[in-house]
Amino acid sequence: MAAGASRVIIPEQPGGRPRRRRENGRGSSVLSVRARPGYGVLGLLSLPLGLLGSAFWLGRHVRPSADEWCFLPSVRDHGITGLVGKFYLTDNGRLGNGLLVGAYAKYGVAGHQWFGLVSGVVMLGLLWAVTVLLLRLTGRTAPRGVPLFVASMVTVVFLFASLNTYKTFYWPASSVSHTVAPVLACAAAVPLLWAGSRRGRVAAAACALVMGAFLGTLSEETSVVALVVLVTLLLLGHRILVPRARAHARAWCLAGGAGIVIGTLLLLTSPGSRNRRARYDAGTGSMFAPESLAGSLDGFLDILGTLFTTWWYLGALAAGVVLALLTGKRKGHAPVLLPCRPFFLLGAGTVTFLVAGYVCTVITYPLFGPHVVFAHRTWNDYLLLYVVLLVGAGALLGRALRGRALRGHATRGRASRTCAVATAAGAAMCVAVCVGLAFPLGELGESMRVRAEKWDHQDRWLRERAARGARVLPYKPLSVSGMGEPFAHRGGKTWPARCVADYYHLERITRAERLP
DSSP: OOOOOOOOOOHHHHHHOOOOOTTTTTTOOOOOOOOOHHHHHHHHHHHHHHHHHHHHGGGOOOOTTTTHHHHHHHHHHHHHHHHHHHHIIIOOOHHHHHHHHHHHHHHHHHHHHHHHHHHHHHHHHHHHHHHHHHHHHEEOOOOOOOHHHHHHHHHOOOOHHHSOOOIIOOOOHHHHHHHHHHHHHHHTHHHHHHHHHHHHHHHHHHHHHHHHHHHTTTHHHHHHHHHHHHHHHHHHHHHHOOOHHHHHHHHHHHHHHHHHHEEEEEHTTTTHHHHHHHHHSSHHHTTHHHHHHHHHHHHHHHHHHHTTTTTTGHHHHHHHHHHHOOEOHHHHHHOOOOOOHHHHHHHHHHHHHHHHHHHHHHHHHHHHHHGGGGGGGGGGHHHHHHHHHHHHHHHHHHHHHHHHHHHHHHHHHHHHHHHHHHHHHHHHHHHHHHHHHHHHHHHHHHHHHHHHHHHHHHHHHHHHHHHTOEEEEEOOOOOSSSSSOOHHHHHBTTTTHHHHHHHHTSSSEESSSSSO
């Protein structure tokens, strides 16, 4: 976000001529940014926000499936604390995960329907706040709609460029662990970016400690990614930050890392985590065995091949270009970053992403084996880092384009036109990505609608028969986007049939070939 050239001229009024402003009494022009967003920014902003709004509206078609069949009766009968205890003592040890799952499962089907809207708004708001604060601390300013546009493009690409958007965004049990968790990790940076006093920085470190501990009990993969990022900042902070900011950043990183270690230890020593490792033979011995490490590398390389060839992620790169070309220097504000070193920043970010992604693959490989390539939801723990890296690369690219235009043209007018063309090209790519993502989202929404109608019909029938005293009833599996259902794979997998029976107060269910 520190990228952005110091000189681009933007007319202060639509259709007006560029106005030059002198800096320190010299003749160099600096960016004059309008306080109000122009019609172009508002029009561009409407696309990702419209796509997000459509996705939120489609959330009304979400119905329980897979693990949620087991969560619902547990929360109904024992409350949120009962589910948290079940997670800690029996299932996986994830206290924070159990708390968030219980928070939406408490409201039954309605909780599943509202989850997409609530989580999506929270994620967008947090990314927007981080973008605004990063611009401020790096000494940049932009039209008001631009930070929200960048945050919304990051959110759109992160959520909908996935190979399985349902499991990424609409399946609450997966989303709280692998989609919401990385954004919550970003939220820990907000108090530090906001702090302007010693007391504020102490509070920021305390927040990092608490958030780190919570992440440690929420998602092992996100904890790994956060820890890799914090270690990178500790090692390279002296080459990125100005001297006055290094001590505060170092204290914040240490506090966050300590919190993650505390939370992870709490998780790993829990009875539920021991049960899970024994059930899947996922101990440290099997995890770091040579064949497991080699298989993890093969799987991660396949995942990278998919990510690097999915053109929708170019939307994040284009958003970074637009950001760099529309930002200007903030008057009277000293940035916290050292002078830009593009190749160093890109190299450090790329290595951080690769290390974090590979380690995440290593710790998930014992569970999925070679199928880790198809466990798309687990990619999200480091996918947000990839999207942010693309935004940063786009910002550095936009900065380079602007600098080259100013150096290569004799007149400021020609430089301004060159930057305007580059901005339009970046905006066009963002438009293409939003339009491209709208079609698969619409198809998914139709599949969700069809399943919801069938699910509601079968739900009413099962409740009516159970109320009349039936103890054994037929159930037809209804799946969407590869979600688990009782009697899947032609009846070979009965899980979670026991949980469905508990949900409807039945002794058991049998497989039905057609809806009742």
